[in-house]
Amino acid sequence: MKHLTEEDLVLLYYSEPEAPAHGQLHLRDCPECRGAAESLALTLNVCSEWVVPEPDAELGRSVWAQIAPQLEVQGGSHAKRHWARHLWGRPRPWLWVAPALLALLLGTFYLGRVSKRVESPVMAGLSNAARQRILAISLADHLDRAEMLLTEISNAGDSGAADISSARYRAQDMVDEGRLMRQSLAEQGDTATLALVDEVERFLLEMANSPDNANAAEVQSIRQRIDSGSLLFKVRIIESNLRTEGQKS
Amino acid sequence: MPQSEEITLSKVRGGDRDAFRALVDQHARTVFRLAYRMTGNETDAEDMVQETFLRAWKQIGKFDGRATFGTWLHRICTNCALDHLRLRQRRQAAQPAYHAGEDQSDPVALVAAESPSPERLAMSSQISAILGPALEELTEMERAAFILRHYEGMGIEEISVELGVQPGAAKHSVFRAVQKLRRVLEPAMANSR
Ligand SMILES: [Zn+2]
Numbered sequence: 341m342k343h344l345t346e347e348d349l350v351l352l353y354y355s356e357p358e359a360p361a362h363g364q365l366h367l368r369d370c371p372e373c374r375g376a377a378e379s380l381a382l383t384l385n386v387c388s389e390w391v392v393p394e395p396d397a398e399l400g401r402s403v404w405a406q407i408a409p410q411l412e413v414q415g416g417s418h419a420k421r422h423w424a425r426h427l428w429g430r431p432r433p434w435l436w437v438a439p440a441l442l443a444l445l446l447g448t449f450y451l452g453r454v455s456k457r458v459e460s461p462v463m464a465g466l467s468n469a470a471r472q473r474i475l476a477i478s479l480a481d482h483l484d485r486a487e488m489l490l491t492e493i494s495n496a497g498d499s500g501a502a503d504i505s506s507a508r509y510r511a512q513d514m515v516d517e518g519r520l521m522r523q524s525l526a527e528q529g530d531t532a533t534l535a536l537v538d539e540v541e542r543f544l545l546e547m548a549n550s551p552d553n554a555n556a557a558e559v560q561s562i563r564q565r566i567d568s569g570s571l572l573f574k575v576r577i578i579e580s581n582l583r584t585e586g587q588k589s
Numbered sequence: 590m591p592q593s594e595e596i597t598l599s600k601v602r603g604g605d606r607d608a609f610r611a612l613v614d615q616h617a618r619t620v621f622r623l624a625y626r627m628t629g630n631e632t633d634a635e636d637m638v639q640e641t642f643l644r645a646w647k648q649i650g651k652f653d654g655r656a657t658f659g660t661w662l663h664r665i666c667t668n669c670a671l672d673h674l675r676l677r678q679r680r681q682a683a684q685p686a687y688h689a690g691e692d693q694s695d696p697v698a699l700v701a702a703e704s705p706s707p708e709r710l711a712m713s714s715q716i717s718a719i720l721g722p723a724l725e726e727l728t729e730m731e732r733a734a735f736i737l738r739h740y741e742g743m744g745i746e747e748i749s750v751e752l753g754v755q756p757g758a759a760k761h762s763v764f765r766a767v768q769k770l771r772r773v774l775e776p777a778m779a780n781s782r
Contacts, residue, residue, distance in 0.1 A: 346764070346767075346768070347764050350763065350764055350767050354738060354739075354744075356744060356745055357744070357746075358745065358760075379775075380767075380771070382778075383770065383771050383774050383775055383778070384739065384767070386716060386720075386774065386778065387716070387720060387739060387770065387774075388739070388740075389713055389716045390713055390716045390717050390720050391713040392621075392622045392625045392626065393625070393631060395617070395618045395621040395622065395625075399617045399618055399621060399635075399638070400613050400614035400615070400617040400618070401614070402635075403613055403617045403635075403638050403639055403642060404610050404613050404614070406639050407613070407639050407642050407643050407646075408606070408610075410643055411606060411609070411643070411646050412646070412647065
């Protein structure tokens with residue numbers, strides 16, 4: 341009598357159509373193969389005990405908040421399509437890693453200062469120049485994200501009312517982050533950058549407080565203010581300067 | 590395909606972000622479950638869910654409606670997983686001194702740390718303490734084929750379509766995966782008895 345192979349047993353376990361037709365019959369009559377099948381089943385059944393942690397009920401929402409700014413415009417002929425493609429066309433995953441790092445760096449930096457200058461060992465070892473470079477890079481990232489947000493709003497209202505909820509959540513996060521930046525800029529006396537960060541923050545606050553489904557007029561009003569103050573342009577200039585500064589060694 | 594899904598999809602093809610957002614809401618958790626099995630940890634799984642939907646948005650014009658949207662999304666997620674696992678294996682090959690438990694992407698450490706205490710999860714974390722490293726021994730093709738067969742309940746034929754390989758290759762990936770897992774799990778199970 342020809343015994344079943346391990347492959348036969350795997351196919352039988354999963355009830356694959358390719359499993360040998362005589363398989364079940366053979367298992368009934370052959371203790372050796374039955375033993376092998378039971379041992380295989382035991383191991384595979386153990387694998388089934390591995391359960392996936394229940395995903396967060398808000399998962400869809402958080403996924404949307406992360407991907408919305410990266411979605412390319414498709415179909416139709418948006419007036420700002422080219423610009424949107426330029427911004428969102430390439431995924432920039434580092435942008436979503438940067439805030440965590442930045443919060444960590446700035447958090448330790450400034451909490452250290454206000455709380456009797458007790459700093460983490462990582463930050464304590466840094467020279468002033470190094471700290472300034474970190475701040476410059478963090479600020480550039482902050483402005484980069486602000487720029488994405490402003491552009492998103494700027495593009496949103498083309499067809500009337502828009503769902504700006506994901507932008508709103510991000511704006512909320514960025515308001516807190518911006519506060520740390522402004523504090524440090526004030527200490528350093530960098531008034532030009534400070535004025536811009538202030539101006540950005542006013543938009544962020546306005547965004548953070550706007551309804552999820554802003555009506556066409558509301559979106560239009562925010563857009564006009566972004567366009568008329570050439571805010572995006574200024575953000576890009578300062579951001580680019582900060583990047584250069586951050587790369588100096 | 591249900592008519593309502595057909596309507597939503599035609600809106601998405603026209604660039605309707607709200608319609609796409611509804612699809613994200615509807616499918617994110619299902620995609621997460623697959624992504625979690627493929628990667629073995631929540632952080633990578635969440636990144637993969639994002640990547641899956643980004644690719645879906647970009648490729649929506651290629652979706653021909655022969656499968657359901659969920660099936661199509663499943664396939665995209667599997668492809669993301671293959672890319673991710675390839676990258677991870679290359680990274681691990683460059684770091685020979687890999688110790689389970691020290692790396693935050695280690696599924697064992699994460700499941701053990703994050704699982705609440707219900708009995709099923711306690712059992713699961715014991716299982717994954719052995720299964721996690723065992724799965725790391727598989728090639729990306731073997732892992733993907735096994736996850737699809739064992740956890741997603743897909744047949745060999747379907748797996749071959751999803752992975753874009755011949756049915757024979759899909760079948761052998763499942764066999765090799767089972768063999769390797771038995772080699773690691775069975776002695777461990779014998780010891781724990
Ligand atoms: Zn036999």
